[in-house]
Amino acid sequence: MANLAAETVMPCEQKKKLIRRFMPDSSQRVRHVVQWIFVALNGWIGLQFYLWVRYFERGGTGLYVSRPAGVEGWLPIAGLMNAKYLLVTGRVPTIHPAAMYLFLGFLLMSLLLKKAFCAWLCPVGTFSENLWKLGRRVFARNLYLPKWADLPLRGLKYLLLGFFALIIGGMSAEALDDFMATPYGLVADVKMLNFFRDIGLTAVVVVGILVLLSMLVQNFWCRYLCPYGALLGLFSLLSPAKIRRDAETCIDCGKCARVCPANLPVDRLVQIRSAECSACMICVAACPAENALQFSLPPRRVVSATQRWHRRALGPFAVAGVLACIFFGAVLIARATNHWQTEVPRDVYLRLVPHAKDASHPGM
Ligand code: SF4
């Protein structure tokens, strides 16, 4: 098992005896439950935020609900800007601090568990996954782009990430502070909601094309266009947890590679380092052999006469538990230190929220 520690392409060996897994795999059931809980949480936050916006649009009359700070999880650029602000000044920003806490939490998840955020929590990832599954039912298959198209297209998300990183990297702490204090910065979340409420024909066409492409190509948005996923993918390269294959128990059936939505050659590697791996564990679920494929920490050498390696697999409950600890940990730290809510006076919202749709309004 010494080869567990290195990424090497294994030569095809003679047929090996299959030792069937003793227990049925539950990773996909657990993951889907986590995914839909997170979709429901986002739906609840979205509804509460909508009611909050309507209150201010009606001039502060009618039903009042408090602003759910969790909506800032949908402001990753604000999260990145605020993280830079914290890094440069050592101070927690006052506008959209929750965006930063959630952003840092999602980065930590990637550092520990590959891009698990994408496959376990991100609602866009959940819809993306269900779209390609629907596409497979409707068209009887998904398409795989040829390498010459796939590789440059995969670079697009890094270009988008580079674009944002360049702009934000070039901003001073004062510039970041000033931007967040503009009317646009203060109600960036309202503007995002308005984008979906008053979606124009062009946006509908673009979203429609993306939906169709997502039905045809597995995780089209995530694989080619999502700059957030690109950033998480880069952090995930440092993750100690990886999909690891034991060449001794593996029977080289190739099932893992065939089901991998990232199209990775799981059946030929001993560990998956790729930034595209989202720890979805679909490959693990498909593997018929006991202990042949696991999402695990690096194996530890057991000092004994046989010099065996101790495998440290991470089951679906462990993954879900770590994700929950990081997510709720970030929220709790932010709340306990009074950095969860954006502190903007009510009269400022009364002035700005009704005009968030109006691009000609000063600062919008
Ligand atoms: S290697 Fe496995 S865990 Fe990683 S993306 Fe492919 S199927 Fe998912």
Ligand code: SF4
């Ligand atoms: S699914 Fe992959 S890891 Fe499992 S036995 Fe087949 S080739 Fe080996």
